[in-house]
Amino acid sequence: MSELPEDLPRAHHDMGGVSKFMCEAVDTSRHALNDFDRTVDALRGLLGAKSVMSVDELRRGIEAIPEAEYHRLSYYQRWIRSIADNLLARGVLSEAELRAALEDV
Amino acid sequence: MFPSGQRVRVKFDWPETRGACHIRTPHYLRGREGVVERHLGRFANPEDLAFARPAAQRDLYHVRFEPPAVWTEETPGDVIVVELFEHWLEEVA
Amino acid sequence: MNILQTDSQKLLDGVLALLSHKGIVTPDEITARIASTDAASPAQGARMVARAWLDPEFRALMLRDGTQAAEDSGIPMRGLPPLGVLENTETVHHLVVCTLCSCYPRAVLGYPPFWFKSAAYRARAVRDPRGLIGEWGTVLPAGVHLRVVDSTADYRWMVLPRRPAGTEGWTADQLAALVREGDMIGVTIPTIP
Numbered sequence: 025m026s027e028l029p030e031d032l033p034r035a036h037h038d039m040g041g042v043s044k045f046m047c048e049a050v051d052t053s054r055h056a057l058n059d060f061d062r063t064v065d066a067l068r069g070l071l072g073a074k075s076v077m078s079v080d081e082l083r084r085g086i087e088a089i090p091e092a093e094y095h096r097l098s099y100y101q102r103w104i105r106s107i108a109d110n111l112l113a114r115g116v117l118s119e120a121e122l123r124a125a126l127e128d129v
Numbered sequence: 130m131f132p133s134g135q136r137v138r139v140k141f142d143w144p145e146t147r148g149a150c151h152i153r154t155p156h157y158l159r160g161r162e163g164v165v166e167r168h169l170g171r172f173a174n175p176e177d178l179a180f181a182r183p184a185a186q187r188d189l190y191h192v193r194f195e196p197p198a199v200w201t202e203e204t205p206g207d208v209i210v211v212e213l214f215e216h217w218l219e220e221v222a
Numbered sequence: 223m224n225i226l227q228t229d230s231q232k233l234l235d236g237v238l239a240l241l242s243h244k245g246i247v248t249p250d251e252i253t254a255r256i257a258s259t260d261a262a263s264p265a266q267g268a269r270m271v272a273r274a275w276l277d278p279e280f281r282a283l284m285l286r287d288g289t290q291a292a293e294d295s296g297i298p299m300r301g302l303p304p305l306g307v308l309e310n311t312e313t314v315h316h317l318v319v320c321t322l323c324s325c326y327p328r329a330v331l332g333y334p335p336f337w338f339k340s341a342a343y344r345a346r347a348v349r350d351p352r353g354l355i356g357e358w359g360t361v362l363p364a365g366v367h368l369r370v371v372d373s374t375a376d377y378r379w380m381v382l383p384r385r386p387a388g389t390e391g392w393t394a395d396q397l398a399a400l401v402r403e404g405d406m407i408g409v410t411i412p413t414i415p
Contacts, residue, residue, distance in 0.1 A: 210370070
């Protein structure tokens with residue numbers, strides 16, 4: 025096997041050993057979470073605790089974000105997108121009522 | 130159930146190419162041989178949990194691998210240890 | 223436009239308003255959840271490490287059953303993923319990564335740090351781990367083997383680092399103050415300042 029593992033049809037979130045990141049420095053500085061981050065994190069925790077949505081469903085929804093957007097969105101921006109995706113898929117929210125709610129906020 | 134020390138091979142399978150899926154077996158291990166370090170317990174299959182489907186309990190193992198030979202950055206003797214579910218592993222004689 | 227491409231803050235506000243209206247998640251619950259999540263910090267893991275350095279029985283428990291050791295340290299683990307503890311020795315050093323997402327021992331260390339979630343960390347940890355920890359200035363002594371633990375499934379992993387030389391006679395509080403977040407993931411090694 026002379027080809028690199030990444031030459032096989034991996035998904036974009038599956039990043040172990042991928043060459044394009046090998047020369048990328050790691051930002052080791054501390055980044056404080058903002059209110060948006062904390063709120064999304066808390067929402068996910070509550071939806072899990074209430075068995076509305078599992079962490080596995082969160083991950084599936086994150087992995088479903090197209091690659092370019094996945095890299096452009098922040099960590100918790102991916103989360104809220106996946107949460108909304110899952111709540112719609114499960115019928116907890118309908119798209120019509122979410123659209124209406126987005127008009128109001 | 131695999132005993133500690135059992136040589137196993139990770140299935141060379143690419144569900145990613147067959148439609149929507151959620152898998153916890155990293156691409157860089159597909160088709161590679163490793164050694165079972167220990168059984169970690171039984172857990173609901175995440176491949177079903179991710180779609181809110183009924184999920185069977187599956188054996189989970191800690192499996193040790195040498196880094197892929199095509200990666201040249203490693204130091205000899207360094208290893209990678211990964212949690213893998215039974216249905217991704219095949220016994221190597 | 224795909225509704226999911228709505229501005230993230232707006233999407234959050236809309237989802238929260240609807241969930242509150244439906245009685246699924248209330249604003250008070252969000253506030254309480256943030257407070258309890260904020261309370262988890264690397265200081266908790268550091269206390270476990272210091273106790274393991276001082277108490278061989280607790281050390282044995284921690285390595286055998288990290289979840290129980292955390293419970294015994296006053297950290298509620300019910301309903302959370304099991305905690306596995308990786309012991310660094312004279313000849314073995316551990317480094318934890320999650321190449322698929324960002325699995326992190328949040329119960330004992332709090333929110334995962336920014337770097338742990340980054341593409342560079344996730345990609346490099348399994349392929350160039352020594353170069354990676356070099357970004358923290360960490361160099362492993364000759365003869366130390368590195369075990370990279372890719373946290374792919376149901377466990378959450380923390381590293382039990384080695385107690386630094388020169389800390390003989392120190393109290394648990396003094397020892398815990400030495401232990402940093404990165405020491406318990408394996409990117410750094412505890413040292414006396």
